[in-house]
Amino acid sequence: MLSLGVPAWEIILRAAAVYLAVLLGLRLSGKRELGQMTVFDLVVLLLLANAVQNAMVGPDTSLTGGILAAGVLLILNAGVAYLRLRWRPLRRVLEGSPTLLILHGQVLERNLRRESLDREVLETALREHGVVRVEDVEMAVLEIDGSISVIPTGGTTHRIRHPVKFLRHA
CATH class of the missing domain: 3.30.240.20 (bsu07140 like domains)
Incomplete structure (x- = not known):
């Protein structure tokens, strides 16, 4: 339950890659899509979360692996939010412009x-x-x-x- 099925570094890299891919995909979907989420959008997000879960942890189904992947996502998100506030060009890339x-x-x-x-x-x-x-x-x-x-x-x-x-x- 607590021992990892794959090395920790692999889960960290997988989670980071999935985070960046999903962030890019959501950014490319457009401003209006994110601002006015429909039931269909919610279904896609839920299915997307399920689809990328295995990509983040691979064959590891341990509690530790899941917590590690979640921690990486939270840290990456906090880091991107911090950089976005302090570096205007990154804000433009991530958020777009009116x-x-x-x-x-x-x-x-x-x-x-x-x-x-x-x-x-x-x-x-x-x-x-x-x-x-x-x-x-x-x-x-x-x-x-x-x-x-x-x-x-x-x-x-x-x-x-x-x-x-x-x-x-x-």
Whole structure:
């Protein structure tokens, strides 16, 4: 129960490789996928966890091997979180950057396609923010967490002349 079936270093390397592969896979799945998880996404994550379990510990089924693999995952995650906060280029790689979807009442179709969004999803987000027409939006942004921020036109909102500069500093 406590003795390892494979060397500890092998479990450590396997767990690290699986962590990096899953992190990359989730990052490549896109911002919207992570921000709006559906039942289907939950099923995939649960199955993914089960699928990679053997890849992390190999033939080892000991309690010690499982705890070692879990410890490696927690340490790697803490290390990545620490580095992400202190090194901006890594943050950009891991999290991406906000994407402008609407500017001055005009939908940026190319950005919608790049983020695998359709007009229906965008219009739903607008309605959630109390906006009925696209023309009534100064700016809409797909944030790095998958949510869509909407700034309506009029009122106290200032016209944003350089949205790219605005997004870089957000």
